[in-house]
Amino acid sequence: MALSLLDGNETVALGAAAAGCKFFAGYPITPATSIFNAMLNLLPQKGGVCMQGEDEIASIGYCLGASMAGVKAMTATSGPGISLYSENISFAIGSEIPIVIVDVQRLGPSTGSATRGADGDIQFLRWGSSSGLPIIVLAPVDAADCYILTKQAFNLAEQFRCPVFIASNKEIALTKESIDLNLLEKPEIIERKLFSGKPDEEFMPFAVKKSADVPEFLPIGFKGRLARQTSSTHGAKGYITIDASEIEKNQNRLQHKIEACVDAFTYFEEVNTDAADTLIICYGITARAVKAAVNILKKDNISASALILKTLWPAPEKLIKQKTEKFNKIVVIEMNKGQYVKEIERILCDKKIKFFGQMNGVLIEPEQISEVIKNG
Amino acid sequence: MDSLINKKRPPLFCPGCSHEKAVNALDKAFYNIKLSGDNIVMVSDIGCSGLFDTFFNTHAFHGLHGRALTYAAGIKMANPKLNVIVTMGDGGLGIGGAHLLEACRRNLDITLLILNNFNFGMTGGQFSSTTPADAIVSSGFLNNLEKPFDVCQTAIAAGASFTTRCSAYISDLHKKIEAAIKHKGFSIVDIWGVCPGRYTKKNILTPKIIEEKLKKLPAVEGTVSENIRKEYTAHYKEITSALKPFNMVKEIKPEFKAPEAGKHSVMILGSAGQRIITAGEILCYAGLKAGLFTTFKSDYNITVLRGHSVSEAVLSDKKIIYTGSGAPSVILALNKEGITRKKAAFKTLNKDTLIITGKDTEIPATDAKIFRVDFKKLKIKSNERALASLVVMTKHNKIISYDMLTSALKEIFNQKIFNASLELTEKIQNSDIL
Ligand code: SF4
Numbered sequence: 001m002a003l004s005l006l007d008g009n010e011t012v013a014l015g016a017a018a019a020g021c022k023f024f025a026g027y028p029i030t031p032a033t034s035i036f037n038a039m040l041n042l043l044p045q046k047g048g049v050c051m052q053g054e055d056e057i058a059s060i061g062y063c064l065g066a067s068m069a070g071v072k073a074m075t076a077t078s079g080p081g082i083s084l085y086s087e088n089i090s091f092a093i094g095s096e097i098p099i100v101i102v103d104v105q106r107l108g109p110s111t112g113s114a115t116r117g118a119d120g121d122i123q124f125l126r127w128g129s130s131s132g133l134p135i136i137v138l139a140p141v142d143a144a145d146c147y148i149l150t151k152q153a154f155n156l157a158e159q160f161r162c163p164v165f166i167a168s169n170k171e172i173a174l175t176k177e178s179i180d181l182n183l184l185e186k187p188e189i190i191e192r193k194l195f196s197g198k199p200d201e202e203f204m205p206f207a208v209k210k211s212a213d214v215p216e217f218l219p220i221g222f223k224g225r226l227a228r229q230t231s232s233t234h235g236a237k238g239y240i241t242i243d244a245s246e247i248e249k250n251q252n253r254l255q256h257k258i259e260a261c262v263d264a265f266t267y268f269e270e271v272n273t274d275a276a277d278t279l280i281i282c283y284g285i286t287a288r289a290v291k292a293a294v295n296i297l298k299k300d301n302i303s304a305s306a307l308i309l310k311t312l313w314p315a316p317e318k319l320i321k322q323k324t325e326k327f328n329k330i331v332v333i334e335m336n337k338g339q340y341v342k343e344i345e346r347i348l349c350d351k352k353i354k355f356f357g358q359m360n361g362v363l364i365e366p367e368q369i370s371e372v373i374k375n376g
Numbered sequence: 377m378d379s380l381i382n383k384k385r386p387p388l389f390c391p392g393c394s395h396e397k398a399v400n401a402l403d404k405a406f407y408n409i410k411l412s413g414d415n416i417v418m419v420s421d422i423g424c425s426g427l428f429d430t431f432f433n434t435h436a437f438h439g440l441h442g443r444a445l446t447y448a449a450g451i452k453m454a455n456p457k458l459n460v461i462v463t464m465g466d467g468g469l470g471i472g473g474a475h476l477l478e479a480c481r482r483n484l485d486i487t488l489l490i491l492n493n494f495n496f497g498m499t500g501g502q503f504s505s506t507t508p509a510d511a512i513v514s515s516g517f518l519n520n521l522e523k524p525f526d527v528c529q530t531a532i533a534a535g536a537s538f539t540t541r542c543s544a545y546i547s548d549l550h551k552k553i554e555a556a557i558k559h560k561g562f563s564i565v566d567i568w569g570v571c572p573g574r575y576t577k578k579n580i581l582t583p584k585i586i587e588e589k590l591k592k593l594p595a596v597e598g599t600v601s602e603n604i605r606k607e608y609t610a611h612y613k614e615i616t617s618a619l620k621p622f623n624m625v626k627e628i629k630p631e632f633k634a635p636e637a638g639k640h641s642v643m644i645l646g647s648a649g650q651r652i653i654t655a656g657e658i659l660c661y662a663g664l665k666a667g668l669f670t671t672f673k674s675d676y677n678i679t680v681l682r683g684h685s686v687s688e689a690v691l692s693d694k695k696i697i698y699t700g701s702g703a704p705s706v707i708l709a710l711n712k713e714g715i716t717r718k719k720a721a722f723k724t725l726n727k728d729t730l731i732i733t734g735k736d737t738e739i740p741a742t743d744a745k746i747f748r749v750d751f752k753k754l755k756i757k758s759n760e761r762a763l764a765s766l767v768v769m770t771k772h773n774k775i776i777s778y779d780m781l782t783s784a785l786k787e788i789f790n791q792k793i794f795n796a797s798l799e800l801t802e803k804i805q806n807s808d809i810l
Contacts, residue, residue, distance in 0.1 A: 001629070001630065001667060002627035002628060003627070003630075003667070004625050004626055004627050004628065005626070005628075005657070005660050005664060005670065005672070006624075006625065010624060013624070014624065014625070023450070023453070023454060025450070038624060041622040041624060042622065042624065044612075044616035044619060045616065045619045045620070045622060046621070047616075049453045049454070049612070051449075051453065053446070053478075054474045054475065054478040055474055057443060057446065058443070058446040058449075058474070058475055058478065061439070061440075061446025061450065061475075062447075062449050062450035062453070064447055064450060065437065065447035065448060065449060065450025065451040065452075065454070066450035066451065066453060067450075068447075068450075069450070071454045073450075087440055088440060091439060114678070115675070115678075174673065174674075175671055175672065176657075176660065176670075176672040176673075177669075177671040177672070177696065177699070178660075178664055178668070178669045178670045178671075181625060181627075219455075220417050220435045220436075220437060220451055220455075220458075221414070221435060221451070221454075221455040221457075221458045222414065222435075224414060225414070226413055226414060226434065226435050226436075227435050227436075228429075228435070228436040228437075229437045229438065229439075230436070230437075230438040231438055231440055238436070239385070239430060240430075288697050288699060289698050289700070291698070292697045292698040295697075363698075363699070365700055366698055366700075
């Protein structure tokens with residue numbers, strides 16, 4: 001055993017470096033700043049680049065430019081910065097630019113409280129861009145998850161060529177904890193699929209091969225072949241199109257390429273799977289209070305199970321349906337006023353869903369959760 | 377080498393639009409410098425100038441309005457060998473103002489061509505940041521209230537190392553562009569032209585008038601000698617190649633046995649400058665030295681040199697599930713500001729909690745066990761009280777042992793600070809305060 005004392009922001013940075021991230025740009029914002037600090041210690045020493053943007057828009061802009069030049073890029077911010085990222089997030093969705101975006105959530109709305117935690121951005125991350133086309137959101141529970149899921153986030157961004165978010169929380173990001181990095185699961189690194197056409201074949205930046213949903217990539221600056229990127233509605237060659245059927249086909253593909261594959265990246269954890277009465281659904285830092293609550297309830301001879309979701313978007317419908325099947329009571333606990341519960345209600349429309357939420361900058365305590373369960 | 381103009385996609389500007397002149401001049405410049413298309417990326421903004429990338433057989437990046445310089449910076453940093461050309465109108469200039477200033481300050485080797493036609497062509501002729509106050513535009517009277525800004529003067533003030541402004545109609549426009557591309561650093565060509573589609577419908581502006589207007593402005597002729605300095609990518613490389621690798625991960629192998637079993641939390645309450653956060657970390661490392669699991673949070677004022685400072689650490693022989701601290705086993709109550717911050721916690725304590733505090737420190741009424749230390753008599757300074765109190769904890773056999781503590785100090789501090797801190801811990805260890 002060899003323990004280290006690291007917080008979630010540090011393990012996000014270590015996970016990113018391990019995934020092969022070579023470019024980071026960010027604008028300082030509590031509680032995300034220490035990711036920038038860590039990347040500044042990790043990347044430039046090894047030939048990578050870490051930059052401080054003049055604002056959040058610039059920071060994500062640098063990342064999109066770097067990503068299209070072929071390097072793995074990441075940025076990190078908090079809710080106020082995600083708002084400013086929004087237009088560039090839409091760009092990355094529509095123009096299929098791989099990027100990992102860490103949202104270290106803090107209490108909102110607006111400036112809110114810089115040093116208080118919340119999970120108030122969960123729907124915002126899903127819907128905070130124009131078009132409503134899907135993105136991927138992973139939610140860590142602790143510093144270990146921050147490492148593993150950030151690595152996975154890079155794999156997913158490269159594979160699906162889309163923005164992948166880490167929905168962290170001040171309470172994970174700035175809480176140092178003992179962690180044995182050697183014991184962590186180390187996912188294999190997946191790289192962007194490069195153009196595999198024959199020498200005489202034209203490279204079309206948004207063309208997809210039969211049975212594939214994601215276009216093959218060539219970086220801007222590639223020798224011998226030209227690459228194009230555009231934020232405009234485009235056809236396979238990367239030029240503006242007004243052909244409705246071509247547009248329709250592309251929009252469907254952007255939706256399908258991610259949503260059809262969610263089973264392959266549905267990360268979750270189960271607690272006390274034997275219980276047959278109540279299932280608590282949760283994610284993020286709150287999952288830790290839920291785990292403690294399940295133990296408290298056990299002492300009172302009340303059995304409750306928990307399903308901890310680590311893939312939030314696209315919603316892992318199959319998993320949620322399957323894992324809730326045998327339960328009569330479903331309780332959703334969130335560090336907000338009720339966001340992901342809306343998705344659970346949609347998926348489990350035939351079940352009654354109970355909700356408990358708190359968004360006052362203070363962690364939900366295990367005792368609050370056990371009370372909610374006890375009161376049926 | 378041939379022209380890089382994309383014959384399949386000829387320019388589609390309004391007849392008489394000055395942008396076409398810039399397209400041809402840019403192509404001529406590429407030709408003269410003998411740049412091949414795969415050595416160039418055209419980064420275009422939004423508006424009529426945003427069409428530029430489609431007219432050339434080069435790499436292309438067409439992004440969001442006003443943000444072209446940000447993508448260009450990312451591309452250049454990722455691939456410093458590429459020739460990065462940005463085209464932007466006076467619209468992009470205004471909305472992306474912060475990016476322009478930053479590009480000037482940074483001095484990345486990027487060339488910015490500003491297609492300056494004094495209004496928003498594509499959206500219907502509204503005023504931009506360069507529209508004259510007396511022009512008639514589709515923003516009603518609003519431009520009458522604002523002063524247009526001089527791009528080159530602004531850029532020079534912000535640190536641009538190459539700026540030039542000229543009319544789109546001069547015969548040697550390509551030479552101006554060529555010089556800008558050849559410049560090692562950030563270069564700007566502010567190209568003044570006519571937008572017949574919108575602007576000259578209600579305003580009179582001809583190549584001749586443009587020439588006259590330009591003559592009245594202070595001369596800017598390329599290289600800005602006072603701003604000449606290292607190019608950013610080269611400078612970045614120079615600095616970073618000298619950096620030593622940084623080890624973020626300190627792995628601790630357990631060497632000791634903790635004096636107590638179970639899960640314990642410790643609150644350290646003080647004020648800025650009392651080394652409260654450091655004490656919290658020392659405590660955690662002491663725990664790691666005995667293979668304990670630990671979590672650590674801190675809370676301090678946003679103005680870091682003033683106000684409360686609070687550390688909360690949990691040490692446990694089992695994995696810590698919930699990171700909230702619950703009722704503390706030990707409170708080190710060192711200063712009024714920290715104590716006030718956690719005042720509410722004192723009410724609910726019972727004798728299972730040990731409070732270690734100074735003889736001179738006031739604490740709220742509580743049922744907890746209180747142990748007072750006469751720090752003044754021991755000649756312990758305010759910023760030494762936190763570490764001293766950790767030693768007092770070990771004397772009570774609470775959570776950590778003296779060996780755990782000193783080996784944690786050795787782990788965290790350099791030799792000099794370690795020696796100084798050891799002097800302090802030994803002073804308490806050898807005292808008869810118990
Ligand atoms: S609107 Fe103005 S800038 Fe745009 S193409 Fe027409 S003349 Fe040129």
